Every structure is written in C-alpha cells, then in structure tokens.
Amino acid sequence: MKINPLTYAELSRPMYVLEEARLRKNLETIAHVAKEADVEIILAFKAYALWRTFPIFREYIKATTASSLFEARLGFEEFGAPTHTFSPGYTDYEIDDIARCSSHLVFNSITQYERYHVRAKMVNSKLSFGLRVNPEYSEVETLIYNPCAPGTRFGISSDKLPETLPEDVDGLHVHCHCESGSDVFERTLAHIEEKFANWFPQIKWINFGGGHLMTRKDYDVKLLIHLLKGFRKRYPWIKVILEPGSAFAWQTGPLVAQVVDIVEDNNIKTAILNVSFSCHMPDCLEMPYHPAVRNATLTDEDGTAKGETTYRLGANSCLSGDWMGSWTFDHALQVGENIIFEDMLHYTTVKTTMFNGISHPAIALLHTDNELEVLRNYTYEDYRDRMD
Numbered sequence: 001m002k003i004n005p006l007t008y009a010e011l012s013r014p015m016y017v018l019e020e021a022r023l024r025k026n027l028e029t030i031a032h033v034a035k036e037a038d039v040e041i042i043l044a045f046k047a048y049a050l051w052r053t054f055p056i057f058r059e060y061i062k063a064t065t066a067s068s069l070f071e072a073r074l075g076f077e078e079f080g081a082p083t084h085t086f087s088p089g090y091t092d093y094e095i096d097d098i099a100r101c102s103s104h105l106v107f108n109s110i111t112q113y114e115r116y117h118v119r120a121k122m123v124n125s126k127l128s129f130g131l132r133v134n135p136e137y138s139e140v141e142t143l144i145y146n147p148c149a150p151g152t153r154f155g156i157s158s159d160k161l162p163e164t165l166p167e168d169v170d171g172l173h174v175h176c177h178c179e180s181g182s183d184v185f186e187r188t189l190a191h192i193e194e195k196f197a198n199w200f201p202q203i204k205w206i207n208f209g210g211g212h213l214m215t216r217k218d219y220d221v222k223l224l225i226h227l228l229k230g231f232r233k234r235y236p237w238i239k240v241i242l243e244p245g246s247a248f249a250w251q252t253g254p255l256v257a258q259v260v261d262i263v264e265d266n267n268i269k270t271a272i273l274n275v276s277f278s279c280h281m282p283d284c285l286e287m288p289y290h291p292a293v294r295n296a297t298l299t300d301e302d303g304t305a306k307g308e309t310t311y312r313l314g315a316n317s318c319l320s321g322d323w324m325g326s327w328t329f330d331h332a333l334q335v336g337e338n339i340i341f342e343d344m345l346h347y348t349t350v351k352t353t354m355f356n357g358i359s360h361p362a363i364a365l366l367h368t369d370n371e372l373e374v375l376r377n378y379t380y381e382d383y384r385d386r387m388d
C-alpha cells in the first residue's frame with residue numbers, strides 16, 4: 001500500500017511507522033562519524049530492536065550492544081554478530097549463554113568480574129573483558145537517567161579501581177550521557193581522563209557509552225569528530241567505541257493513532273484515542289515529557305486549558321492518569337481522524353506493554369518509495385501467551 005507520510009490518511013488502525021529514508025539519513029551520519037574519527041559505533045538494543053530492519057543497519061555498522069541475555073541473543077542470532085554486553089548483574093543461570101553470544105563482556109563490579117570471568121572464558125575463549133567505571137560526573141539532570149548520581153549502582157569509581165587491572169581485562173566502559181550534545185562530551189571527557197588516564201596504558205579499548213545524540217539537528221558533529229580524533233591521537237593504542245541507541249532511531253517516524261470519541265467533564269474536553277500513553281508511549285509518563293503532535297500546539301501541560309479546538313489526549317486504558325494535554329488543533333477533532341505522535345520509534349517500540357489487553361499498534365516500515373510494509377501485527381495470542 002502506498003502511503004502519504006504527511007497525513008497517513010490511508011491508515012485506520014494504530015501503527016508505529018519507521019520511515020526508511022529518515023533511518024538511512026541517521027545511519028549515514030553515524031557511519032560518517034565512525035569513519036572520520038576512526039572509532040566504532042554500535043547500536044544499543046535497549047533503544048531500538050526492530051530486528052527485521054537489521055539488514056539496513058548492517059549496511060552501515062558491524063555490531064551491537066546488549067544489556068541482557070535476550071538482547072545478546074538478538075545480536076548474535078538476528079544481527080549476525082556477537083554483542084558488546086554490559087549488565088549490572090550477571091547470574092549463574094544466564095552467564096554461559098551471554099558469554100556464548102558476546103564478543104565483549106563488561107563487568108559492573110570487581111565482585112562480578114571475580115565471580116564470572118573464568119567461567120565466561122571457558123564458554124568463549126575469544127571474549128574480551130571490560131570493567132564499567134564511574135567518572136562521577138554527569139550533566140544529566142533527570143535523576144532516573146543519571147548513572148553517576150550519588151549512590152549509583154553503576155560502575156567502579158577511580159578510588160576503588162585496582163591500580164593494576166586484572167590481567168585479562170582489556171577495556172573500560174563509561175556511560176554518563178542522555179540525549180547529550182558534543183559540548184557535554186567535551187566536558188565529560190576531561191573528567192574521564194582526569195580520573196582514569198592512569199589506567200589507559202593497561203587497556204586496549206574504551207567504550208564511551210550511549211547518549212551521544214549525533215543525529216539531532218543542532219548536534220555539533222564536527223566537534224564530536226574533533227574530540228574523538230584528539231583522544232585517538234593522545235592514546236593511539238586505545239580503540240574507541242560509542243554505543244548510542246536513540247541517535248539511530250531519532251526522529252525516524254511517528255505513532256499514528258485515531259480519535260475514537262470525544263468526552264467532556266468540567267468544560268475539559270478529552271479526545272479518546274485507540275492508543276495508550278502507559279502501554280504505547282511509556283516514556284511520556286516515565287520521563288516525563290509531552291510528545292510533539294503533528295499540526296497541534298501543546299497549550300497546557302496540566303490538561304486544564306479550554307477552547308473550541310483544545311483537547312486533552314486520552315488513552316483507551318482504564319488507568320485514570322493515562323492522558324496528557326492539552327493540545328490545540330486548527331479544527332474540531334472528528335471521530336476516525338488521525339492523531340500523529342512524532343518521533344515514537346526509539347525506546348518506545350521496545351518498551352510497550354500489553355497491559356489491559358489493549359490492541360497493540362502494528363509496526364511498519366515505510367520504504368523510500370512510500371510503500372508501506374507491515375512488519376508486525378499483534379494478536380490476541382501475543383497477549384495470552386505472555387502469561388499462563
């Protein structure tokens with residue numbers, strides 16, 4: 001089916017639509033940075049794992065990063081390359097399979113390293129080990145996204161890192177960005193070097209984590225390349241890895257929903273939709289943030305604005321708080337018309353739930369010729385088979 005991506009008027013059911021042209025544009029930017037700066041950039045599955053699109057990714061990148069057994073399997077089995085894996089808590093019942101599916105295994109603590117390094121190497125002798133370190137510096141203001149906040153459970157701080165690293169540790173892993181610019185990386189890098197440069201002669205690689213939003217319009221890509229090149233020049237024996245997630249799928253497509261009803265209470269109008277913030281856009285409630293809605297203006301975050309064409313947007317779940325608003329449109333909303341939530345691919349598509357048994361939006365790929373390929377329709381069985 002051919003689709004007009006300006007209106008998506010051809011759709012009458014909810015759907016996440018990944019636009020291939022926009023995805024390729026991001027992948028080109030990422031591949032450009034990797035080539036110019038002579039670093040490796042890999043995809044973080046936590047942000048994006050639509051595995052049927054991996055053949056497109058493989059045209060631009062060679063590997064992925066996993067934070068769990070299932071992500072490691074997805075990389076190994078579907079992406080076709082062993083993963084760079086980090087988890088704060090490996091377990092006896094998963095470590096063997098994780099080791100089998102990984103090329104790099106990063107430990108969060110010395111105790112995790114001591115518990116599993118011999119066993120992991122027995123399963124996969126090619127594994128390269130790393131330790132996650134805590135630079136004790138992050139500019140991320142939203143606390144739940146700040147991995148360096150006091151009391152953090154992530155990484156080893158410099159005062160606790162042994163002067164001589166264990167013999168089979170090849171790398172260090174640092175993650176302290178979230179949707180950050182390269183200016184943030186510049187300031188953070190200074191802290192990382194200050195804290196950990198003493199260990200650099202002992203390592204072969206360093207992973208600077210995710211959160212480098214190099215595909216955002218105003219991101220200073222040149223500065224990032226300059227910083228990475230400078231690091232490579234100072235420490236030419238260290239291979240540099242970045243593992244963003246959001247940057248790959250940033251602004252690559254919307255969630256298209258439809259208006260099902262209009263209700264009113266206390267002069268507040270709500271447009272009830274066939275999607276849920278809780279189930280299908282969870283970061284809106286979790287982060288929280290208000291999504292951009294195409295051809296509408298966010299008038300009021302607490303949803304009390306009134307006006308002829310102003311609406312709260314309400315979900316089809318029974319959670320009372322499952323609404324956001326208010327948005328003003330240029331016309332009175334009609335049952336059946338599309339509401340287009342922009343930029344709903346990264347994180348959203350991996351975090352959805354089937355709470356309430358609400359029909360899950362389909363997932364589709366809009367090819368560069370505007371032909372829509374539905375990758376996945378969700379069924380009753382998907383809901384039933386998650387439980388027993």
Ligand SMILES: Cc1ncc(COP(=O)(O)O)c(C=O)c1O
Nearest residue numbers: 044047175209210211244245246
């Ligand atoms: C260890 C690690 N690597 C990579 C990422 C991906 O970050 P982003 O999607 O913001 O680029 C995250 C996100 O939480 C992370 O925790």
